[in-house]
Amino acid sequence: MLEVTNLMVFYENMLAINNVTLTAKKGSIVGVFGSNSAGKSTLMYSISGIILDIKKKEAMKGGERITVFGKVIFDSKDITNLLPHERAKMGIVLCPERRRIFPESSVLENLKIGAYLDKRNEKKNLEYVLNIFPRLKDHLNRQGGFLSGGEQQMLAIGRALMASPSVLLLDEPLLGLSPYYQKIVVDSIKDIKATKNITVIVAEQYARPIIPVIDYGYIIENGSSVLEGTSESLLNNPDVKSAYFGV
């Protein structure tokens, strides 16, 4: 189980995340929805620990001062001050916004680099990834940078799965995808939960395709969590309907 309690993140004096509390039960899909600059990515960075790296690099450059309050607890261990690679070792793997594929490596090599933490199950994981994303099979030797956006997204999710995560964080997995690829990605999220029992936390501004598959969701506005509930309650909420479905 992953818990975020009273998380507050400041960029200088700007409050990016305001007192957000979030719980993700083992093996569930949790959605985090909100518009641009609502704080979704910052929340994902805080859970995966990347925020600490950003903080360090900014401090070195003499850039923005970033402060983090609150706690991130994973399996009843406080991981708030652990570095990203340490958290990844515990099983929290982030599939970042804009995918961040290794552009000069081939698709297969991208997946192999993803298997850094779990070389033992590399074959099994590779089989699973190619099974849920059969399109990648045709491009195994192609450079990652030359794939289309949808293929890159599949590769990014696949690469994260190679690490055998227990919590998979997906940051804007539908960004810039055609409806065809959106469906593939949403289906893969369902499959990841069903066959691998991986906890999935999805941050997305395009909520419509994701809300039906989540178990529990949070709506974030200007850094604060304004609404939370199960899939049905969010679907039937008039505010959510008007803001996210345009009804």
Added chain:
Amino acid sequence: MQIFIYGLINSISLSLVALGFTLVYSISRIPNFAHGALYVATGYFAWILMNLFHFNYFISAILSVFLSCFIGAMIYRLVLIKIRGMEISEVIATYAIGLAIIEGLRWGGLRGATYTLPVIVPGSIEIFGVIVDYQRLFAVFVGLVIFLFFYIFIKFTKTGLALKGIAQDERAAMMLGIDSDKMAIVSFILGSAIAGISALIIFPLGNIVVEAGYNVLVFSIAVSIIGGLGSWLGAVIASFIIGYAQILTEVFLSTHYQMVIALLAIIITLLIRPSGLFGKQKELEERV
């Protein structure tokens, strides 16, 4: 013919030296200005071990390369880890360490023609009418072996793949559980090992002189900049350009102009094509 063969040998030994510099830069984004110092230091260590401690050649060669790796790792672990990300400080710190090592060796008595390393394979051979000594051919051979080793290491081992990941996108690699500091130390160890090995092969062709440290550094930088900082293929190709340019200046002008040519090449590259021949492909970066 002479120009061709000596150019080839020169280029390969040059790329051997420059590969270490490029490798460290591509993985840790730190320009290791102490690279030349490690090169000279390894040669000197080997000499000390052989002549003062009377070890045999191979033991002292191996020990000195290890020592150079150790110093490289320590430079990162003790100093650079604290200032990583501040680019100017990285340059100043590595340059200061390099200067300290080189000038320390000079102060410690590394002067004159007394310091030579033995040639591993004596004798010479005539290829297409050009006399080439075996040591130079051996340098080419070792260079090729090291390239092959790296190709296999980067392509097929877990650490090698992790290095490749870090080199392309540090943060994305971190998300997959790769420790950036650990990989930076690995890159320093590998870079220093290459510097050390090339020193052991190239120094027997002449004397161990401290000035070689500066030469190696300048030529490594020239090669990396012309090839595109951080590009391994670029470094190899650029060392052929610089390598042949060196030989041509030696034949048609004079040896003293070699350094001028290298520095001019840096300036011209920065003016015409700042990212170098094989700089990071910008068109690949964003595709939404």
